[in-house]
Amino acid sequence: MKETLQYFNSQEAAKILGVNVSSIKRWTDEGKLECIKTAGGHRKFMMEHLSHFLEKNKKKASKVNLFPLEDTTDLKISHYIIRGDFDYLRNYVLKNAVACERNRVQQVLNGLYLGQYPLHxxxxxxxxxxxxxxxxxxxxxxxxxxxxxFASQTxxxxxxxxxxxxxxxxxKIGNIICLNLSNELHDIALKMVDHILEARGFQIFYSGQKTLLDDIDKVFKKHKLKRLYISSTVVEDVETFQQEFKEICDICKSYNVDVYIGGQGFGLVEVxxxxxxxxxxxxxxxxxx
Ligand code: B12
Structure with missing residues (x-):
C-alpha cells in the first residue's frame, strides 16, 4: 500500500464523520480527536484516530456520510471510496463477490454513489x-x-x-424496451443500461435474457416505445442472430422506434x-x- 493512502486530511475526516471541518478542528484542539500535525501545521488523520474517536463518541459521529462505520474495514473502504481508488475497490469487490459477501459489495456500490460518483x-x-x-x-x-x-450473481x-x-x-420522458436476443444469457450489461436510462427519466420495459420475438409487436403497439436497447455478449449461431436482429429492427422501423445496440456480440455480425x-x-x- 502506498504511504500516502494511510492518512486523511481534515476535509476527508469531516466527510467520513459527517461533520463540518470546523468540528474536526475543534475536537483536535480539545484533544478529543487525535491527529498528526505536519511541519506546515496541517492535521493528518490515521484510520485508527477516527475509529478510536468513533468508539468513544458514537453520538457525535451519528451522521457518518457514506455508510455507517462499524469497524476499521468500513473506515478503510470509506477512505478508498473518497479517494476514488478503483484499483483497490476492484480487488476488494471481486474477493467479496466470490465469497458471496453481499453487504460488503453493496456497501462499496452505495458508498460510491453517495460519494457522488455517477452510475456510468x-x-x-x-x-x-x-x-x-x-x-x-x-x-x-x-x-x-x-x-x-457466485461472483456474477452477487x-x-x-x-x-x-x-x-x-x-x-x-x-417520465419516454418509454424504452431493453432486451437480449433469444440465445443470450448475459444480461448484466443490459441491467446497467436499464439503470442509467431509468435515472435519466425513461420508463423502462426490461425484457432481458433470451427474449423471443414471436409476438413482440403487441408490446410496441401497447406502450408507444421510443427506443430499443439490445445487448449482445455471445453469438453462438451467427445466422439465427442475424435473422432475429433484422426482424426486430424491421419492427422498430415500422413503429418509428430508434435502436441502440451494444456489447461484444455486435462485433461479429452485420449491424x-x-x-x-x-x-x-x-x-x-x-x-x-
Ligand atoms: C457472468 C458470465 C456468464 C453468466 C451470465 C450471467 C448473467 N446474468 O449475465 C453465465 C454463467 C450465465 C454465462 C454463460 C455463458 N457464458 Co459467460 N461470461 C460471464 C462473464 C464472466 C461476465 C459477463 C459480463 O457480465 N460482462 C460484463 C459486461 C459489462 O461486459 P460486456 O458484456 O463485454 O459489455 C461491455 C460492452 O460490450 C458494453 N455493452 C454490453 N452490452 C451493451 C449494451 C449497450 C446498449 C451498451 C451501450 C453497451 C453494452 O458494455 C460493457 C463495457 O464496455 C464473461 C467474461 C467477460 N469477459 O465478460 C463470460 C463470457 C462472456 N462467457 C462466455 C461463454 C463462452 C459463456 C457460455 C457459452 C458458457 C457455456 N459453455 O455455457 C454461456 C453462454 C450462454 C449464452 N448463450 O448466453 C465467454 C464468451 C466468449 C465469446 N466471446 O464467445 C466469456 C467471455 C468467458 C470467457 N470464456 O472468457 N456467462
Whole structure:
C-alpha cells in the first residue's frame, strides 16, 4: 500500500464523520480527536484516530456520510471510496463477490454513489473490469464454475439493490424496451443500461435474457416505445442472430422506434439497418446519448 493512502486530511475526516471541518478542528484542539500535525501545521488523520474517536463518541459521529462505520474495514473502504481508488475497490469487490459477501459489495456500490460518483463511472470503471476479471480467473482455472456464478450473481444482485437508492425522476420522458436476443444469457450489461436510462427519466420495459420475438409487436403497439436497447455478449449461431436482429429492427422501423445496440456480440455480425441509430461501447455512452 502506498504511504500516502494511510492518512486523511481534515476535509476527508469531516466527510467520513459527517461533520463540518470546523468540528474536526475543534475536537483536535480539545484533544478529543487525535491527529498528526505536519511541519506546515496541517492535521493528518490515521484510520485508527477516527475509529478510536468513533468508539468513544458514537453520538457525535451519528451522521457518518457514506455508510455507517462499524469497524476499521468500513473506515478503510470509506477512505478508498473518497479517494476514488478503483484499483483497490476492484480487488476488494471481486474477493467479496466470490465469497458471496453481499453487504460488503453493496456497501462499496452505495458508498460510491453517495460519494457522488455517477452510475456510468461505477459501471465502466468498477463493475465491467470486475466481470472481465471473473472471466479470466475462470479461463485460467483459478475460479470454479460455481464461483464464477457466485461472483456474477452477487454483482447482479448488488447493482439491482443499488438502483433502489438512486433518485429517479417522477416525470417520465419516454418509454424504452431493453432486451437480449433469444440465445443470450448475459444480461448484466443490459441491467446497467436499464439503470442509467431509468435515472435519466425513461420508463423502462426490461425484457432481458433470451427474449423471443414471436409476438413482440403487441408490446410496441401497447406502450408507444421510443427506443430499443439490445445487448449482445455471445453469438453462438451467427445466422439465427442475424435473422432475429433484422426482424426486430424491421419492427422498430415500422413503429418509428430508434435502436441502440451494444456489447461484444455486435462485433461479429452485420449491424447496418436503417432503424439502428447508434452502436454504443461504454456506459458513459448510454449516459450521453
Ligand atoms: C457472468 C458470465 C456468464 C453468466 C451470465 C450471467 C448473467 N446474468 O449475465 C453465465 C454463467 C450465465 C454465462 C454463460 C455463458 N457464458 Co459467460 N461470461 C460471464 C462473464 C464472466 C461476465 C459477463 C459480463 O457480465 N460482462 C460484463 C459486461 C459489462 O461486459 P460486456 O458484456 O463485454 O459489455 C461491455 C460492452 O460490450 C458494453 N455493452 C454490453 N452490452 C451493451 C449494451 C449497450 C446498449 C451498451 C451501450 C453497451 C453494452 O458494455 C460493457 C463495457 O464496455 C464473461 C467474461 C467477460 N469477459 O465478460 C463470460 C463470457 C462472456 N462467457 C462466455 C461463454 C463462452 C459463456 C457460455 C457459452 C458458457 C457455456 N459453455 O455455457 C454461456 C453462454 C450462454 C449464452 N448463450 O448466453 C465467454 C464468451 C466468449 C465469446 N466471446 O464467445 C466469456 C467471455 C468467458 C470467457 N470464456 O472468457 N456467462
Amino acid at each position: 463511472r461505477i459501471y465502466d470503471e468498477l463493475i465491467t473490469p470486475i466481470m472481465y476479471d471473473v472471466g479470466s480467473y475462470w479461463n485460467q482455472g483459478q475460479m470454479s464454475i460455481a464461483e464464477e456464478h 454483482i447482479r444482485d448488488s447493482i439491482i439493490r443499488l438502483q433502489g437508492i438512486i433518485r429517479v425522476p417522477r416525470k 447496418n439497418h436503417p432503424a439502428v441509430v447508434k452502436q454504443l461501447f461504454t456506459f458513459q455512452d448510454v449516459h450521453n446519448y
